[in-house]
Amino acid sequence: MNPLRGAARAASRSLRASGLVQHHDAASPIATRKHRLPLNGSIHQAPWRSIQTNPPRRGAQSAAVREEDDGSSGPRIQQDSSSNPAMSFPCLDAQDAKSASLSARSLNSGPEPSYNTGHHKLFHCDEPLLLDWGGILPEFDIAYETWGELNADKSNAILLHTGLSASSHARSTPENPKKGWWEKFIGPGAPLNTDKYFVICTNVIGGCYGSTGPSSIDPSDGKRYATRFPILTLEDMVRAQFRLLDSLGIRKLYASVGSSMGGMQSLAAGVLFPERIGKIVSISGCARSHPYSIAMRHTQRQVLMMDPKWARGFYYDSVPPHTGMKLAREIATVTYRSGPEWEKRFGRKRADPSKQPALCPDFLIETYLDHAGEKFCLEYDPNSLLYVSKAMDLFDLGHSHQVATRKRREENAKRIAKNGWKVQAGDPSCSLTLPDKPYEEQLSAAAPMNEPVADNGDSSSTSTGPPQDLVAGLAPLKNHPVLVLGVASDILFPAWQQREIADALRAAGNKQVEHAELGEDVSLFGHDTFLLDLENIGGRVGKFLG
């Protein structure tokens, strides 16, 4: 891919498509209306009406302020006698127009888009699933797709785990010819070689592309789960996938392969079901989520939840929080690529340098992010984003976390044996309230980097080696061949996190760990390298799988 390809052309296409034409532009609807306005300030003609404003500051010029009544939610403010003309905000107009068109959709079919990437197979499991944090799915579906043939002894299956937002559609199929998200990585002679292997990819539970998630119907009352969906973990997703494998009669996988969240799941599958997995591939993942990654996902969740249209998750019969989703995806995109890539690709170029700078997207990097957000905002269920992203934050293969989870599961299993498969409404364990006492920084939290941390479950890493808690947690994988790949330009899952996996596995006694790091001379695509670099990611995966 040529990173410098037609960016400016694409930008102007995107700007035109979304109405993001620069302000102070006589061609824009607002400017046109403004030029038609009488200069004497007679402000009560339709479609303008006056609105109340704060009284002008003493000494400040009094301004007549008007609002255009065009049915959109935001006021368009015009100042008749100000020193400078008011700016226009085509990026906000575009959001308003989008909300208006979504709310105009038929309420019979529901304004909520149907999240669908096309034909897939469906596994329905009637047996309830107990989740790690005590939630319950009374039954669930898993959407999945397969490529290649399962051999007679069912020993050639590869389970491919997805990143956060992907569907099961990793490669085109005769039933769904649309290109998949790993189109070139799967197929005859490809890294996941379908001449040899039977590749299975599922949509995770919690997702929205056919597997049970927050937009699914709760069988208990026939209504969508929304935020009545329980908190789930990556291990819960893996347990659900293994129910599918059971139904297919696959006792042991040839390999568990995944990137990003899938790279975390790939390890989790090995830890949960060590005897059911042959090889493991973990690309651009981690063995436990670190604070910086949690921080970046937190900001995405916050902007989404602060969109009033999110409505605490109950938006399915209304306009979805597309603005929150768009902003969340823009933040996500900042974490998925890299500064050096954008330096080369966009530099400091503006979409139209002949115009005045704008507060709406203006630099090419801004229009690029805007486009990425816009493209995604109705493609994925907002609640799925929240739940799946939170599941990533909760991920920790450290031994002490595994012990605590097992204990909690045992207690919840006892509760179920006593009360049945239902979590009581108002269960205090379901709503976190922060302690009254403000957090006080603990001195022990910041151990000097060159001193080993005692094996007390403290998850801090040190320069002397991986934490013993993680070494113990990854011990179930000590006899598995494991390929760990990282990318130096990745800021979301920095390369040291893959080194941590490899080091912890080796410290656990694993002598079959292959670890490689793609330097910035090889890829500047950051975290998304796994989606884009067939040669360097795919090549290594193909060689490792054989």
Ligand SMILES: CC(=O)SCCNC(=O)CCNC(=O)[C@H](O)C(C)(C)COP(=O)(O)OP(=O)(O)OC[C@H]1O[C@@H](n2cnc3c(N)ncnc32)[C@H](O)[C@@H]1OP(=O)(O)O
């Ligand atoms: C395992 C998993 O996680 S799978 C999930 C994968 N899928 C996704 O992530 C869905 C979202 N897609 C993406 O993030 C990306 O398209 C990728 C990673 C799949 C591919 O990346 P790339 O091929 O490098 O595409 P890139 O991110 O540069 O985007 C190109 C788009 O931006 C547009 N664009 C490029 N520069 C600009 C600019 N300055 N201003 C506006 N638009 C721009 C292009 O015209 C193109 O638009 P189009 O997609 O509507 O045709």
Ligand SMILES: N[C@@H](CCO)C(=O)O
């Ligand atoms: N672009 C990928 C990255 C995270 O894996 C996604 O949206 O899922």
